[in-house]
Amino acid sequence: MNDVQVPGFLAAAGSAGLNKKREKDLGIIFSRVPATVAGVFTRNLIKAAPVLLDMERIHSGRCQAIVANSGNANACTGDQGMKAAKAVARATADALQIDESLVMVASTGVIGKVLETRGIEAALGGIVRKLDPSGLPDVSHAIMTTDKVPKIVSRKGSISGKEFTVTAMTKGAGMIRPDMATMLCFVCTDIAAPRDILQESLTKAVNKSFNIITIDGDTSTNDTVLLLANGLSGITLNSTESLEAFQDLLDALLIELARMIVRDGEGATKLININVEGGATTSDAFAVAATVADSTLVKTAIYGEDANWGRILAAAGRAGVPLSPAAIDIYFDDICMAKSGQGMGATAEAAVTEVLKKDEFTITIDLNAGKKKARVITCDLSLDYVRINADYRT
Amino acid sequence: MNDVQVPGFLAAAGSAGLNKKREKDLGIIFSRVPATVAGVFTRNLIKAAPVLLDMERIHSGRCQAIVANSGNANACTGDQGMKAAKAVARATADALQIDESLVMVASTGVIGKVLETRGIEAALGGIVRKLDPSGLPDVSHAIMTTDKVPKIVSRKGSISGKEFTVTAMTKGAGMIRPDMATMLCFVCTDIAAPRDILQESLTKAVNKSFNIITIDGDTSTNDTVLLLANGLSGITLNSTESLEAFQDLLDALLIELARMIVRDGEGATKLININVEGGATTSDAFAVAATVADSTLVKTAIYGEDANWGRILAAAGRAGVPLSPAAIDIYFDDICMAKSGQGMGATAEAAVTEVLKKDEFTITIDLNAGKKKARVITCDLSLDYVRINADYRT
Numbered sequence: 001m002n003d004v005q006v007p008g009f010l011a012a013a014g015s016a017g018l019n020k021k022r023e024k025d026l027g028i029i030f031s032r033v034p035a036t037v038a039g040v041f042t043r044n045l046i047k048a049a050p051v052l053l054d055m056e057r058i059h060s061g062r063c064q065a066i067v068a069n070s071g072n073a074n075a076c077t078g079d080q081g082m083k084a085a086k087a088v089a090r091a092t093a094d095a096l097q098i099d100e101s102l103v104m105v106a107s108t109g110v111i112g113k114v115l116e117t118r119g120i121e122a123a124l125g126g127i128v129r130k131l132d133p134s135g136l137p138d139v140s141h142a143i144m145t146t147d148k149v150p151k152i153v154s155r156k157g158s159i160s161g162k163e164f165t166v167t168a169m170t171k172g173a174g175m176i177r178p179d180m181a182t183m184l185c186f187v188c189t190d191i192a193a194p195r196d197i198l199q200e201s202l203t204k205a206v207n208k209s210f211n212i213i214t215i216d217g218d219t220s221t222n223d224t225v226l227l228l229a230n231g232l233s234g235i236t237l238n239s240t241e242s243l244e245a246f247q248d249l250l251d252a253l254l255i256e257l258a259r260m261i262v263r264d265g266e267g268a269t270k271l272i273n274i275n276v277e278g279g280a281t282t283s284d285a286f287a288v289a290a291t292v293a294d295s296t297l298v299k300t301a302i303y304g305e306d307a308n309w310g311r312i313l314a315a316a317g318r319a320g321v322p323l324s325p326a327a328i329d330i331y332f333d334d335i336c337m338a339k340s341g342q343g344m345g346a347t348a349e350a351a352v353t354e355v356l357k358k359d360e361f362t363i364t365i366d367l368n369a370g371k372k373k374a375r376v377i378t379c380d381l382s383l384d385y386v387r388i389n390a391d392y393r394t
Numbered sequence: 395m396n397d398v399q400v401p402g403f404l405a406a407a408g409s410a411g412l413n414k415k416r417e418k419d420l421g422i423i424f425s426r427v428p429a430t431v432a433g434v435f436t437r438n439l440i441k442a443a444p445v446l447l448d449m450e451r452i453h454s455g456r457c458q459a460i461v462a463n464s465g466n467a468n469a470c471t472g473d474q475g476m477k478a479a480k481a482v483a484r485a486t487a488d489a490l491q492i493d494e495s496l497v498m499v500a501s502t503g504v505i506g507k508v509l510e511t512r513g514i515e516a517a518l519g520g521i522v523r524k525l526d527p528s529g530l531p532d533v534s535h536a537i538m539t540t541d542k543v544p545k546i547v548s549r550k551g552s553i554s555g556k557e558f559t560v561t562a563m564t565k566g567a568g569m570i571r572p573d574m575a576t577m578l579c580f581v582c583t584d585i586a587a588p589r590d591i592l593q594e595s596l597t598k599a600v601n602k603s604f605n606i607i608t609i610d611g612d613t614s615t616n617d618t619v620l621l622l623a624n625g626l627s628g629i630t631l632n633s634t635e636s637l638e639a640f641q642d643l644l645d646a647l648l649i650e651l652a653r654m655i656v657r658d659g660e661g662a663t664k665l666i667n668i669n670v671e672g673g674a675t676t677s678d679a680f681a682v683a684a685t686v687a688d689s690t691l692v693k694t695a696i697y698g699e700d701a702n703w704g705r706i707l708a709a710a711g712r713a714g715v716p717l718s719p720a721a722i723d724i725y726f727d728d729i730c731m732a733k734s735g736q737g738m739g740a741t742a743e744a745a746v747t748e749v750l751k752k753d754e755f756t757i758t759i760d761l762n763a764g765k766k767k768a769r770v771i772t773c774d775l776s777l778d779y780v781r782i783n784a785d786y787r788t
C-alpha cells in the first residue's frame with residue numbers, strides 16, 4: 001500500500017478499546033510541517049463535540065494532525081463531550097510535541113455515550129511511535145464502523161512538470177444522505193494553496209460527491225471532511241490551470257470514495273444512479289432524484305429485483321415540485337420502462353428485470369419539462385439493513 | 395357484524411379475479427337514496443384514474459354508490475386507465491339502475507398495470523344481487539391489499555333525542571405518511587348536512603387522523619376518503635351542538651381507524667406515538683415529529699428494542715427547523731431518557747428497554763422552545779417490511 005503515501009504525511013493506528021468489533025479504533029494523521037486546512041461539516045443542528053471543536057479551530061486555517069476514533073461518536077454529550085474532545089486533542093498534541101491548536105479531532109460510532117478518554121490517552125504514545133509514511137491505510141481501518149471494507153484512494157497529478165499527490169480516505173455505511181452523511185473523510189495532499197482557494201475547491205468537490213449520495217436519508221451529527229495541504233511538492237495553486245488540474249483530481253477522488261460508500265451502504269446489494277433529466281430547474285431535478293433515492297418502497301422493490309416503476313413515479317409525485325405525470329419517461333439503463341407516464345408492457349419489463357440483476361445500474365427519469373439535470377446515488381434497502389440497524393448497539 | 399349497519403346503506407363484495415391473494419377483491423356500497431358526499435384525495439401529483447374521476451364527480455355533491463377494487467390501483471395508466479375507471483362506474487350504475495354520475499370509484503393495488511374491466515363487469519351483477527344491510531364488513535375485506543386484518547368501526551350518537559350512526563372502513567398497510575396514505579376510507583352515515591359543512595367536517599377529522607400517521611414516508615397515487623351522508627336518521631347538522639356531536643364522533647372513528655392502519659403497517663410490530671412538545675410553532679413541532687417518525691434509523695432501532703435516543707435527536711436535528719440541542723428532553727412513556735440533550739445513563743436506559751418491549755408506547759420530545767405541540771403516529775421498520783415490499787408483485 002505504499003502507493004497511497006503523500007510526501008510529508010505520517011500515520012498510524014491502534015486500539016483504545018472503544019470499538020469492540022474492530023482491532024483498531026484510533027488513528028493519527030500527522031504532517032511533518034503544519035498544513036493549510038479546509039473543512040466541510042454536517043448541517044445537522046445536532047453537532048457532535050469534535051465537530052464543534054474543529055469548526056472553531058479551522059478558523060486559524062492551520063492544522064498539523066488529525067486524531068480520529070471509531071466506536072463512540074461523542075455526540076449529544078454536552079459539556080463533558082467537549083471536555084473529552086479537548087482532552088484527546090491535548091493528549092495528541094503532547095504526544096506529537098506540537099501546539100494543541102494544530103490538532104483536529106473526529107469521532108464516529110454510537111451517539112449519546114460520553115467518550116472515555118483514558119483508553120485513548122493510554123494508546124496515543126504507542127501510535128505516535130508507530131507513525132510512518134505507509135500508515136494511512138491503517139487509519140482507514142481504524143475509522144470503520146459498520147463498513148465492510150476500508151476506503152482509501154490515491155492519485156498523482158502533475159502541474160508544470162512537478163508531481164503532486166492526493167490521498168483520501170473515508171468511512172460511511174449508514175446515516176448517509178445528501179447534505180453530508182455519517183461519514184468522515186480525510187484528504188492529504190502535498191500541494192500548497194491559500195486557505196480560501198483550498199476551501200472553495202473542497203466545497204465544490206464535496207457538492208459533486210458526498211452531497212449526492214444517500215443510504216437511508218438520515219444525516220449524522222459527526223460528518224467531517226478535512227483537507228490538509230502541506231505544500232511539500234513545491235506546487236502552489238496560483239493559476240487557473242493549476243487549480244483546474246487539482247480540482248479535477250480532487251473531484252474524481254471524492255466521487256470514487258462516495259461511490260465506495262454507497263456500494264458499502266449498510267446491507268446494500270446494489271448501487272443505483274438516479275438521474276433526473278428534463279427538469280425545469282436544477283433544484284426540481286434534484287428534489288425528484290433525492291425523493292426517489294430515499295423512497296423505502298423503491299429501495300425495497302430494487303432489493304427484490306422487481307421492475308416496480310410505478311413506485312418511482314409515485315415517489316416523484318410527492319417530491320414537492322410541479323410535474324406533469326403524463327410527460328414522464330422512465331428508463332432502467334437503456335431500457336424504456338415507462339413512456340409518457342405509462343408502462344411499456346411485458347417485453348420492456350422482462351428486459352428491465354435483467355438490468356435489475358446487475359449490481360450497478362442507472363434509473364433515468366425524464367420529466368420533459370426543461371433542460372436541467374441532477375443525479376443522486378443510492379442503494380437498495382435489504383433485510384441486512386434492518387438486521388444491522390436493529391442490533392447496532394448490541 | 396350487524397352492529398355496523400347504517401340505515402339505508404347496503405353493501406356486498408365478490409371476486410373479479412384481480413387479487414390473486416384474496417377471495418374478495420370487488421365491493422359495492424350503495425345508499426337507497428342519493429347521499430351528500432364529501433371527499434379528501436391524495437396530494438401526490440401522480441393521481442390514479444379513479445381519483446381523477448372522483449375529483450371531477452364530487453363537484454356535484456351527490457353520490458349513491460361506491461365501487462372499489464383491490465389488486466390493481468389503475469394508476470399511471472393514462473387514457474386507458476380513465477376509460478377503465480369510467481367503464482367500471484358505468485357498469486356499476488347499470489347494474490344498480492342509477493345515474494352514472496352518482497357512482498364513485500376507488501382502486502388499490504399494483505401501480506402501472508392497465509385495469510382489466512371484463513372480470514369486474516362480469517362480477518357486478520352477482521354482487522348487486524347480494525346487496526344487504528349487513529354487507530359492509532364484506533367490502534372492508536375486498537379492499538385489503540397487504541393488510542392482515544379488515545378495519546371497520548361503527549358508532550352511534552344522538553342529537554336532540556334522535557339516534558344516528560357512522561360506520562367507517564379503511565385499508566392501509568404501506569405507502570402511508572402524513573398528507574394521506576395508500577389508503578382508502580369509506581364513511582357511511584345517516585345524518586344530513588349541507589355539502590360544505592360535511593366537507594369541512596371530514597377535512598378536520600382527516601387532519602387529526604390519517605394525516606398524522608406514517609408507515610414508510612411514501613404517499614400513494616390512490617388515497618381516497620369518501621363520506622356519504624344519506625339523511626335517513628332525520629337529523630340535520632344545523633346547529634353548533636349537532637355539528638360538534640357529529641364531529642367528535644367522526645374524529646374518534648377516524649383516529650381509531652388511523653391507529654388500526656399503523657398497527658397493521660407492513661411488518662409493524664409496534665405502534666409509536668411521537669409527541670413533540672415545546673415547539674415555537676405547530677409546524678416546527680410537526681416537522682420534528684414527522685422527521686423522527688420517518689427515520690429508518692429510529693424505526694429499525696425500535697424494532698430491535700434498542701433505546702438509541704441519539705438517533706431520535708439526530709433525526710430532530712435534520713428536520714429543517716431551528717432548535718437548540720442543549721434544550722431538548724426525550725421521554726419514552728414517563729421515563730426521561732435524555733435531559734438537556736444528554737443521556738440520563740444506565741438506569742434510565744434499563745427502564746426504557748422495558749418500555750420498548752411494549753407493543754405501543756409514546757416518545758415525547760420536548761424542544762423547550764415554546765408551547766406548541768404535534769403528534770405523528772408511526773410503527774417500527776422490521777425484516778418483514780422488507781420481505782413484503784421486495785416481493786410485493788411476485
